[in-house]
Amino acid sequence: MQILLPPSETKRDGGWGPALDLDTLSHPELSTARREVLDAVRALSPDEAAAARALKLGAKAAAVEIARNRELESSQTMPAIERYTGVLFDALAVQEWQRDARRRASRHLMVHSALFGLVAADDLIPAYRLSHDSRLPGVRLRSHWAQLNAAVLRSLDGPLIDLRSAGYASLGPLPDRDDAVTVRVVAVGDDGVARALNHFNKKGKGEFVRALLSAGPLPSSIDAVCRVSTELGWPLRQCAARELELVVPGVLPPR
Template identity: 50%
Template sequence: MLLLLPPSETKVQGGTGRSLLLRQLSFPELTAVRSRVLNAVVELSRDPEAAIRALKLGPKGHGEVAINRAVRRSATLPAIDRYTGVLYDALDARSLSPEARRFAEDHVVIQSALFGPVGALDPVPGYRLSHSSRLPGLRLTPTWAEAAGPVLERVDGLIVDLRSEGYAELGPVRASDRVAYIRVVAVDDEGRRRALNHFNKKTKGLFTRAVLESGQDFGDIEELAAWAAGAGFSLGPGSAAGEWDLVVPEVALPPTGSTTGARTSSPIG
């Protein structure tokens, strides 16, 4: 089983590991493509004004340009500890048991716009790049889709895709009976379903944490759904082929317009 997660634009800075070594990342067959994207990011960072426009940085984000310029020599952290934001706050990877972190090492992949799919414990530096960023002479979506999609499809077993649409396009996996794309929806008293934003991310983080702590390598989506029911989650077939709905009851949500439990962070989709 493989859990595919999106990254976050917000990240922990600094680190405790040595500087980046591309060949140490999971899926080493992607090293050449990673190098191309990395070179384009570093080259862009040499022109701060162009980088600010390409990365869509506001005044408080201008320092991200210097972070990208130093990305090759910066200290690293395990990928699952690098990202912050709503999903990763709910996942709270640093407080996982040692057994759950070892399980994550084998069963979690994060879809980075800079490095492509990386393992949960792969050492990565801080950086700023999203799936919609524009790099000179390089188009991120087709570049990663062509390289990363086939690599992910070669992974054996169930693929549980928790990525947002933009990041799923960086590493598309064709629909099949072993691929489940997870949507988070709310259901009202009349059975009507609606997609969520903030609680989409939070629910995905909580769900991922529960799977990791369970330590179970599920063979198919039906087996995962049966476990989910006992773990306090409702997971069932969605409206489209290959989609599964992770349901949040409307009664569990704050009133419309409430900011309870929300936090300010860059969107991860």
């Protein structure tokens, strides 16, 4: 099983790993595409005004984020699952996990980066700024990545649980098979109606993944994932073909 996470706009600074080495990242078939995006980011970075527009950065964030992009291939790295911050990754709280849960993350978690494509939890990456809708010179991210990442996903065995946002899912569509499913995050009100969440969507995803990986070995089928998740207090059920509905406990939905 693989659980697909979106990245976060915010990243942790620094690192303890060596400088970026594309040859060490998972899915080496993406190496050429990764190099092309890196080259485009580097070409953009000297012009701070153009970079700020392309990356949709305000004046306050521009200096910091563009400086990060200028140092992509010289700055220190850390595992992808520890690089990202923000609501989802703060709820994931990977630094607090027991050793067995962390090992499961190494095997079963992937993050979808606009810069590197699909990366494994332990792939060593630098801090960077690039979003699924960023505009790079000479590279249209959706057309650049979609088929390549989709091919990676088709090559993976077992269930695929997709927690990505729509923007990142467009950079690598799921394969058309029954064990590749998207997850809709909802809360159930007093009226029994399930409604989609906004802010708590990300928090719920992080807490759900943390609970699932902390509980023990991951199930090997979609039905088993739904059963185990529900037993853990995170009701998960089929709501449409190739779509699951995750009910976040203890949260009232918006009206």
